[in-house]
Amino acid sequence: MPVIVNEKDGSSFVQADGDTILRAALRSGHGMAYECSAGGCGACVFDPVSGDFETLWADAPGLSPRDRRKGRMLGCQTRACGDAVIRCSTSVDYVPPIAPxxxxxxxxxxxxxxxxxxxxxxxxxxxxxxxxxxxxxxxxxxxxxxxxxxxxxxxxxxxxxxxxxxxxxxxxxxxxxxxxxxxxxxxxxxxxxGTAYLRSRSPRDIVCVAGGSGFAPVLSILRGAAAEGMLGERRAHFLFGARHVRDICGAAELAELPGFVEAGQFVPVVTAPAQGEVWAGAEGYVHAHLGTSLPRPLAEYEFYFAGPPPMSQAIQELLMIEHKVPFAQIHFDRFF
Ligand SMILES: Cc1cc2nc3c(=O)[nH]c(=O)nc-3n(C[C@H](O)[C@H](O)[C@H](O)COP(=O)(O)OP(=O)(O)OC[C@H]3O[C@@H](n4cnc5c(N)ncnc54)[C@H](O)[C@@H]3O)c2cc1C
The missing domain is CATH 2.40.30.10 (Translation factors)
Incomplete structure (x- = not known):
């Protein structure tokens, strides 16, 4: 099995059959930077130093034209064909808390x-x-x-x-x-x-924002918070961005969560009702309702969001630039 050395910190790991460089690194407890694992975000970009590599998805959008000119590769879309040396960013923040x-x-x-x-x-x-x-x-x-x-x-x-x-x-x-x-x-x-998991030790109230199928991880986070008895001590706010009224879901699942009815707030936001739909709730882009839906300054919350990359970008800018929310309180997955 190929041994990969990261020239940047001298660490090394073994690439098991079928693994990409990213999966091999994470599986062996190395904190190679990453986000989507699906070729879309570019977070796992690395510089090949020596050895032969196989690219699994040549057109992956996560590589910018500049990366391509510089010969960079995506850890999630590359396999080493034998022993190899690379240069990549690592951090303890990316070390998997549970080995994949x-x-x-x-x-x-x-x-x-x-x-x-x-x-x-x-x-x-x-x-x-x-x-x-x-x-x-x-x-x-x-x-x-x-x-x-x-x-x-x-x-x-x-x-x-x-x-x-x-x-x-x-x-x-x-x-x-x-x-x-x-x-x-x-x-x-x-x-x-994934790194956008529930921080159960955070004392802050929880804010979740989902766009479309971003509902899945948000539901998991709220279910986790309820199971760990976090609701009650902390409040949970869930803003759900849906294109049309027929895309809204969640009320039934939230009603079943112990503590959510007392300690939670559910704000569905419809971008624009479709023809014939009747809607008396919030309208527009979901991030535009964050400031008005939360009673305290935004920098006091722990944020979790998931959904389309443009929604994520808008929320990140709002939180970090306009409201100075520390990056350590912001956890998200972009659905490429
Ligand atoms: C971290 C994360 C979590 C997600 N969670 C959810 C979720 O909970 N629910 C949900 O509905 N969706 C989720 N998605 C989106 C999901 O992964 C798919 O992109 C979506 O279902 C569309 O897949 P598709 O194959 O039908 O569409 P396609 O258009 O065929 O493919 C979409 C995606 O697949 C990848 N891809 C395409 N071709 C290749 C290739 N040749 N090799 C490798 N990768 C390729 C790319 O990332 C591309 O954007 C998530 C995405 C990410 C990154």
Whole structure:
């Protein structure tokens, strides 16, 4: 198995069969910088120093034209073909709190959540061990590359892994998930990954913002907060950005969360009602309602958000530039 040396800090790790450089690094406890694991964000970019490399997705959008000119590569889309030396950024913040591992998951149930979002429940051997808000990389039959899906449930001894997934028109993975996968079918999975997990030691009130299927990790975070008895001592505010009224969901799941009715606030925001829809609630972009929905200065909260990259960008700018929220209080996943 190839040994990869990171010239920047002298550390080394082994790349097991089938692993990318990023997965090998994280699996062996190295904090290689990353975010999406899906070729979209560019956070895991590295400089190859010596050795041969195989690129899995040559057109991955996470590499900028400048990166390409400089010969840089994405850790999540590259394998070393033998021993290799690289230069990449690392930090303890990226060391996985739970070592990711590969497993087979069997589909045991589905439930329609909205007209285009469905909950998929899988079962695997052993306990389901992950932190609220993390994600798994799923390998679907006939689909090139893995896809990241956030957990919507919380860790459990029964070995159940739940996801809430939105159907994407023309999307390769979602077509298999929605139209071809049947109860009892098995898929490959690797995880948990992700750094936007619940900070249960934070004393601050929680603010969650979801855009569309960003509902999945936010639900996991709120479920985690409820299970750890955090609601009550802390308040939780959940702003849900939906394109139209028919895209809103969450009220039923939140009503079941111990403590949310007393300590929580749910603010659905509709970008613009579709023709014929009646809506008396908040309208516009979800981030525009953060300032008005929260009773205290924004710098006093712990923020979690997930959804489309433009939503994430708008929230980051609002929090960091306008409201000076420390970066350590901001946790997010962009759904590339
Ligand atoms: C951290 C994270 C968490 C996410 N969580 C959720 C969630 O909880 N629910 C949800 O509905 N969606 C989630 N997504 C989005 C999801 O991963 C998919 O992008 C989405 O379902 C569309 O997939 P598709 O294959 O149907 O569409 P496609 O358009 O076929 O593919 C979309 C994405 O797949 C990747 N991709 C495409 N081609 C390749 C290739 N050849 N090799 C490798 N990768 C490729 C790219 O990242 C691309 O943006 C998440 C994304 C990320 C990054």
């Amino acid at each position: 591992r590969r497993r087979r998951l069997r589909l045991i149930g589905t439930r329609q959540v909205t007209h285009d979002m469905r909950e998929f429940r899988f079962s695997g051997d052993g306990p389901a061990d992950f932190l609220p808000g993390q994600y798994m990389l799923l390998d679907l039959p006939g689909v090139a590359g893995s896809r990241a899906y956030s957990f919507s449930n919380i860790a459990n001894a029964q070995g159940e892994w739940h996801f809430i997934i939105r159907r994407v028109d023309g999307g390769a993975a979602t077509q298999v998930l929605f139209d071809e996968l049947r109860i009892g079918h098995e898929i490959g999975a690797d995880g948990p990954y």
